[in-house]
Amino acid sequence: MTSAEELLSALRSRRSVRRFTSDPVARETIERLIELAAWAPSAGNRQDWFFTVVTAPALKERMADVVRRRWDAIVSASKDSALGEELARYAATFAGFAAAPVVIAVSARKVSGFETRLMGEVAHAASGSYASAAMAAQNLMLAAHALGLGSCCMTGAVAARDEIAALLDLGRKHELVCLVAVGVPAETPRAPARKPVTEITRFLE
Numbered sequence: 001m002t003s004a005e006e007l008l009s010a011l012r013s014r015r016s017v018r019r020f021t022s023d024p025v026a027r028e029t030i031e032r033l034i035e036l037a038a039w040a041p042s043a044g045n046r047q048d049w050f051f052t053v054v055t056a057p058a059l060k061e062r063m064a065d066v067v068r069r070r071w072d073a074i075v076s077a078s079k080d081s082a083l084g085e086e087l088a089r090y091a092a093t094f095a096g097f098a099a100a101p102v103v104i105a106v107s108a109r110k111v112s113g114f115e116t117r118l119m120g121e122v123a124h125a126a127s128g129s130y131a132s133a134a135m136a137a138q139n140l141m142l143a144a145h146a147l148g149l150g151s152c153c154m155t156g157a158v159a160a161r162d163e164i165a166a167l168l169d170l171g172r173k174h175e176l177v178c179l180v181a182v183g184v185p186a187e188t189p190r191a192p193a194r195k196p197v198t199e200i201t202r203f204l205e
Contacts, residue, residue, distance in 0.1 A: 010145060015191070017150025018096055020183030024055075025102050029147065033182070034104075037140035043128020048109035049136045049177075052168045055102055059167065063179075064098035066163035067156070071095075074159065094156030100181035104140065105164065107174040108133035133177040140180055150185030153178050 034051050042048060054060055071091035078084045097103050108129040115123045124130065137153055144151040157164065161176045170176065 010142060012191075014142060014145040015150070015189040016152040017183075017185045017187060017189060018093070018152050018181070019186040020100050020150060020181070021186045023101065023184040025149065025183060029149075030102060030104075030182070033140050033143050033147070033149075036143035037136040040132065040135040040139040042132035042135070046109070046129075047132070048129040049133040050107045050109075050170075050174050051140075052105040052107065052170065053102060054105065054168070057098075060098040060100075060103055062167055063103070063157070063164055064095035066160045066167065067095045070160035070163065071156070091156070094154065094159070097152075097154050097157065097179050097181040100152075101183040102181070104180045104182060105168055105170075106133050106137045106140075106177050106180060107165075107170055108177050110173055110175045130175075130177055137178055137180055144182055148184075149182055150187075152181045154181060155179075 030053055034053075037051065038047065038049070040049075054063070071094055075084065075088045075091050078087055109127075111123045111127050111129065115127050119126050141151040141153060155178050157179050158176055164176055164179075165174075
């Protein structure tokens with residue numbers, strides 16, 4: 001298999017893994033994942049991302065607790081709506097990252113006041129910081145897959161972004177984009193169906 005075929009195979013075979021063994025992940029391996037994540041493209045090559053690695057069980061559980069409490073409040077406020085029951089089912093999974101040996105909080109540089117004054121409501125998207133951090137997270141997950149590890153990008157936890165930021169002491173310059181759970185996989189998820197290219201693409205010629 002050529003290197004191109006290996007890459008294309010990795011893109012298709014990576015899965016979102018939510019169940020892990022209790023085996024620890026070596027610090028050297030985590031550092032390698034982040035080094036590879038940092039080869040992602042970034043707006044203006046600013047590399048506005050930041051990675052906070054959490055392996056302490058007590059801290060992971062505190063993070064999960066603030067996520068549960070935040071979603072309990074959201075579900076409670078929506079319990080009388082048609083989506084309330086479905087929302088509750090989804091919300092039940094959003095704190096599952098605590099069971100992973102490693103949780104990597106991927107954050108991005110916050111949009112500055114100058115950018116907001118210059119670009120207004122589009123500053124958040126146009127600055128590129130969040131898109132750059134998301135691409136770095138994808139690199140990280142592909143690298144984990146290549147090294148035989150499982151991973152899952154979790155954004156439901158971002159509902160408790162401020163609380164998590166306080167627990168991780170992210171400061172005022174960075175904002176949480178997602179959590180990536182990493183570990184030795186304890187499951188091999190089935191490949192989900194993908195929408196055909198014809199359904200998700202439009203050519204303007």
